[in-house]
Each structure stands twice: as structure tokens, then as C-alpha cells.
Amino acid sequence: MGIGRNLSERKGRELRELREETNTTTNKSRKNRRHRLRKMSPGQRLFQTCNEVFASTGPGIVPSPQHIEMLLSVLGEIKQEDLDLRPDMPYFSTKTPRRTPKITYLHIYKCEQFSMGIFCLPPSGVIPLHNHPGMTVFSKLLFGTMHIKSYDWAVDFSPHMSPMVKPSETSQTSDIRLAKVKVDAEFNGPCDPSILYPADGGNMHWFTAVTACAVLDVLGPPYSDPDGRHCTYYQNFPFSNYSVDGISIPEEERKTYEWLQEMDEPENLQVVGKMYEGPKIVEN
Numbered sequence: 001m002g003i004g005r006n007l008s009e010r011k012g013r014e015l016r017e018l019r020e021e022t023n024t025t026t027n028k029s030r031k032n033r034r035h036r037l038r039k040m041s042p043g044q045r046l047f048q049t050c051n052e053v054f055a056s057t058g059p060g061i062v063p064s065p066q067h068i069e070m071l072l073s074v075l076g077e078i079k080q081e082d083l084d085l086r087p088d089m090p091y092f093s094t095k096t097p098r099r100t101p102k103i104t105y106l107h108i109y110k111c112e113q114f115s116m117g118i119f120c121l122p123p124s125g126v127i128p129l130h131n132h133p134g135m136t137v138f139s140k141l142l143f144g145t146m147h148i149k150s151y152d153w154a155v156d157f158s159p160h161m162s163p164m165v166k167p168s169e170t171s172q173t174s175d176i177r178l179a180k181v182k183v184d185a186e187f188n189g190p191c192d193p194s195i196l197y198p199a200d201g202g203n204m205h206w207f208t209a210v211t212a213c214a215v216l217d218v219l220g221p222p223y224s225d226p227d228g229r230h231c232t233y234y235q236n237f238p239f240s241n242y243s244v245d246g247i248s249i250p251e252e253e254r255k256t257y258e259w260l261q262e263m264d265e266p267e268n269l270q271v272v273g274k275m276y277e278g279p280k281i282v283e284n
Helices: 002-037 042-053 063-077 252-256
Strands: 103-110 115-121 126-130 136-153 177-187 194-196 206-210 213-220 231-238 257-263 271-275
Touching: 042 063, 042 103, 042 115, 042 213, 063 136, 063 194, 063 213, 115 126, 115 136, 115 206, 177 252, 252 257
Parallel strands: 103 271
Antiparallel strands: 103 115, 115 213, 126 206, 126 231, 136 177, 136 194, 136 206, 136 213, 177 257, 231 257
């Protein structure tokens, strides 16, 4: 009995010592990482963090909560000055006020795991309603006032109730599907970064610039036509436009639901790609 108890106590002590040693090593590693990141430029810090966060993810795979917090923290600290952006740059002006403003996308970095870039919108510039299939998206409004409206597909119905209108039931040419409005508000930059997930959080959204705006975007993984991750555009209709048997929503909640239908890319959408010319990002 005594030998067994002594052996058990010794093993327990060894296990505690091993845990303490492991925790010490982990804490040192975290401190070293934070120290290395602090010495980098904000853009380089974002790149290094994205490399770590998206290293083991893929289509439909969301980063761990710890990684999400890590990336949100880094994004939250980035300012327009860190990326050499100013509202008086040509990207944010409109030469022909009567025409739909041209939007500029500044490409920072792209690989199979993630992409980084900045959308530059002049006043009244619009990025139409679109989706992010299988992606986790981090965004930060760096400056300006922007109206954002986002949706998720409506799924809070019984399995035998299909929240979808078929073309044969309407004069439309493709399915019309019910979506729930997640966000419908104006935001003033700089503001806290936002995140949307593959299936919730407002995976489908559109941006309307009230003033000149800059939005820093991180997509994981990025769009890829060969891999089936296409950018799909939608048009929206009020809930009252269509009815589906079995689907009943209280009057006071109907404004939070709308019907969405796939559409071709809008003809008046002009997005011009340019290379980012701010502080250099070094791959290592």
C-alpha cells in the first residue's frame, strides 16, 4: 500500500512539473511571437498573422477562436497612415459625377490560403450585393462613412418548409431564396474590424459609400473560379413580393427578411485593379 501510494505521488509530481514546464515554454513562445510582431510594420504584421491564421484552414473551415481574436487584434490596430492612404488620393475622387463611380482595388497579397487588399470607393461608389462562398472574411473600414447591408440565408424553418420560390411559380428565370438581414446601417471609419463566416455573420453583403471610403479586406481562402469559389451577385426583393406555403413571419419581423435572386454582374460595375504601393510586404 505504501509503495503504491509513493509511486502514485511521484507520478503526480512529475506530471505537474511537466505541465508547468510546458506552460512556461508556451508562454515564452507567445511572448517571443508578440515581440517579433511588434518590431514589424503594421502591414507586415498583418501578413505574418494571416500566414499563421490561415495555415491550416480551407474552404468552409473557420480559423480557431484564438486565431480569430489574434487577427482581429492586428487589424484593429491598423490605421490609414500605416498603409499610406489619404482621402485626397485619385482613387477616391469622381471625375464624371453623373456616371457610376469607378472603384479601385489595391492588391496587397494573394496565395491559395488568403488574400489581402484594399477597396477604394469614391462618394456614391457601390459594391453590389455579392457572396463569399466557403470563406471567412475580415474587413476594416479605415476611413469614411459607408452604408453596409448584409444577409444570411434563412434557415430557421422546419425541414419540410422550403424558403425558396421556383421559376415555374413566377415570371423569374432562376430560384428566389429567402434571406435574413443581418446588418443594415451606416458606419464611420475608422471602426472595429468585422468578420463574416461561410454560413453566417452576413456572408452576402453590399457596400455603398456615403463619403470617400477605404476598406481593408482579408479573405480566407480567396475567390477562385477553378476551385468553384465564384463571386455571385444578387438582386433583392421585399418579403411581401412572394409567398411560400407554410412560411409565415409576423408583421413586425418582415422587414428583416428579403428574397434574393442570382443575377449577372451589373454592367455599370467598374472595379479597377492596381498594385498596392504602400510599405512593402516581405514574404519569408
